[in-house]
Amino acid sequence: MAVRRALIMHPKDNVATTVEEIQPGDQVQVSSGGEVRTLTAVEAIPFGFKIALQEIPQGAIIMKYGETIGKAGRLIARGALVHVHNLEGTRARGDLEGGEKR
Amino acid sequence: MSFFGYIRPDGSVGTRNYVLVIPQGLIAKSICDFVAGTRTILTVDHGSGRTANDRERIARVLIGLGRNPNVASVIIHAASPGVGYPELKAERLADEIAASGKRVEVIDPVKDGGVYEAIAKGIQLARMMVYEASKLRRVETGDEHLCLGVKCGYSDTTSGIAGNPAVGYLFDKIVKAGGTAFFGETTEIIGAEHALAKRAVTPDVAKAILNAVAHREALAKSTGLDIRTINPIPANIKGGLSSLEEKSLGAIHKAGTSPIQEVLQYAEKPKNKGLFFVDNWMGSYSIFAGYAAAGSNLVMFQLGGGGLAGRNLLEGSPSIVSPFLWLTSNPKTYAMARDNIDFYSGTVIEGREDPEQVGERLYRTVIDIASGTLSRSETLTYVEPIDLYLEEPRF
Numbered sequence: 122m123a124v125r126r127a128l129i130m131h132p133k134d135n136v137a138t139t140v141e142e143i144q145p146g147d148q149v150q151v152s153s154g155g156e157v158r159t160l161t162a163v164e165a166i167p168f169g170f171k172i173a174l175q176e177i178p179q180g181a182i183i184m185k186y187g188e189t190i191g192k193a194g195r196l197i198a199r200g201a202l203v204h205v206h207n208l209e210g211t212r213a214r215g216d217l218e219g220g221e222k223r
Numbered sequence: 224m225s226f227f228g229y230i231r232p233d234g235s236v237g238t239r240n241y242v243l244v245i246p247q248g249l250i251a252k253s254i255c256d257f258v259a260g261t262r263t264i265l266t267v268d269h270g271s272g273r274t275a276n277d278r279e280r281i282a283r284v285l286i287g288l289g290r291n292p293n294v295a296s297v298i299i300h301a302a303s304p305g306v307g308y309p310e311l312k313a314e315r316l317a318d319e320i321a322a323s324g325k326r327v328e329v330i331d332p333v334k335d336g337g338v339y340e341a342i343a344k345g346i347q348l349a350r351m352m353v354y355e356a357s358k359l360r361r362v363e364t365g366d367e368h369l370c371l372g373v374k375c376g377y378s379d380t381t382s383g384i385a386g387n388p389a390v391g392y393l394f395d396k397i398v399k400a401g402g403t404a405f406f407g408e409t410t411e412i413i414g415a416e417h418a419l420a421k422r423a424v425t426p427d428v429a430k431a432i433l434n435a436v437a438h439r440e441a442l443a444k445s446t447g448l449d450i451r452t453i454n455p456i457p458a459n460i461k462g463g464l465s466s467l468e469e470k471s472l473g474a475i476h477k478a479g480t481s482p483i484q485e486v487l488q489y490a491e492k493p494k495n496k497g498l499f500f501v502d503n504w505m506g507s508y509s510i511f512a513g514y515a516a517a518g519s520n521l522v523m524f525q526l527g528g529g530g531l532a533g534r535n536l537l538e539g540s541p542s543i544v545s546p547f548l549w550l551t552s553n554p555k556t557y558a559m560a561r562d563n564i565d566f567y568s569g570t571v572i573e574g575r576e577d578p579e580q581v582g583e584r585l586y587r588t589v590i591d592i593a594s595g596t597l598s599r600s601e602t603l604t605y606v607e608p609i610d611l612y613l614e615e616p617r618f
Binding site: 188209212216 | 379380381383384410413414415418439440443444445446447448449450451460462463465466467468469472473529553555572
């Protein structure tokens with residue numbers, strides 16, 4: 122299987138940003154500072170999208186840059202694509218009653 | 224290092240040397256079509272039917288453009304529909320621009336015998352003003368005279384990783400040298416406002432940042448819509464951004480790490496130097512005109528572009544008197560639109576350069592263009608119209 126790269130922006134993050142096109146089954150090498158770990162992509166992840174570094178339960182906070190970028194709308198598997206289908210933004214949401222503040 | 228610029232009577236330094244003809248309209252456009260080296264503002268926002276606050280905002284744009292260091296001299300015509308309002312009287316605009324020591328001429332169809340005659344007089348004046356301006360030579364000057372403005376757009380995840388951090392490095396360097404830098408787009412700091420507020424020079428400035436965001440977020444909620452149907456825009460989502468917070472947290476990297484001096488309104492010129500947050504919106508037809516009116520002598524659009532396709536010719540954004548640069552860190556965007564791109568920072572993503580090397584390279588590009596090298600968009604004659612950022616109802 123091919124080895125592909127993804128970047129972690131902050132040690133607290135539970136997602137990484139892919140810097141190559143990733144196919145299901147690819148080994149994804151994730152580097153943060155000097156530390157490198159590898160996980161298996163469970164689905165295709167395009168260049169510049171996000172891969173889950175661990176299983177993320179529904180409702181759990183999704184972190185990038187060490188900050189909240191939203192909540193998991195459903196259970197997200199390790200190695201899965203994280204995007205609008207499973208990540209819910211929590212700010213400026215007029216569709217949620219009274220909105221939601223983090 | 225330093226750049227070569229045009230020294231103005233008030234001590235400010237231009238990166239360009241135009242004759243500006245304002246306000247918008249037939250007279251201004253006709254003069255500019257006829258005379259090389261001129262600039263005007265193309266917009267339908269002339270002030271008629273607008274509130275006093277919005278009329279003052281239009282006046283601020285026009286006066287600010289006239290005072291911009293890239294302008295050598297100014298012609299004002301008295302035939303705009305808004306000219307009857309006290310804020311927009313030709314004499315008022317002329318007086319406030321002339322206070323900077325520049326030559327300002329007023330033409331008036333009533334006094335000059337009609338619109339044809341005013342155009343003819345304007346053409347004659349503009350030719351000689353452009354000729355006089357051309358006698359001025361660039362001289363070497365310090366980076367404290369740079370005033371930069373940035374917007375990030377068609378953002379994707381490369382923007383937060385490499386493109387915006389490169390701009391942040393540049394901003395830190397210019398601010399450290401005593402220069403000025405503007406960033407803004409209030410909707411696009413929602414989710415990242417606390418990190419910015421911590422960098423405010425006083426608690427009042429921190430409060431102003433948080434208030435600007437609270438106001439904008441309340442407006443967003445009042446729509447009853449999922450903000451993701453508006454912003455992030457479809458091209459952002461296609462480029463990998465999943466929420467407004469994610470976009471914001473990447474966007475603020477373009478502001479570097481310097482202290483934030485103040486929250487400025489649209490087209491408001493700061494009283495001192497340093498890094499400023501401008502409470503504006505993301506529209507590129509609005510934002511760059513506002514930066515130029517606030518004194519920017521060079522502006523840049525940090526482009527993601529992952530969600531764009533087939534756009535190998537980019538139309539640029541209207542900055543009227545200030546050179547406009549396209550930057551990108553997305554290798555696909557760079558491959559697609561290479562002719563248009565002034566600077567590529569995707570080398571960081573490709574592992575070929577570190578952020579400091581890229582930042583230094585961007586700085587040298589900015590110095591070159593500030594010194595007279597054309598930006599790619601300056602090689603086109605096409606100019607987009609301006610959508611002035613006015614916030615109050617019209618009547």
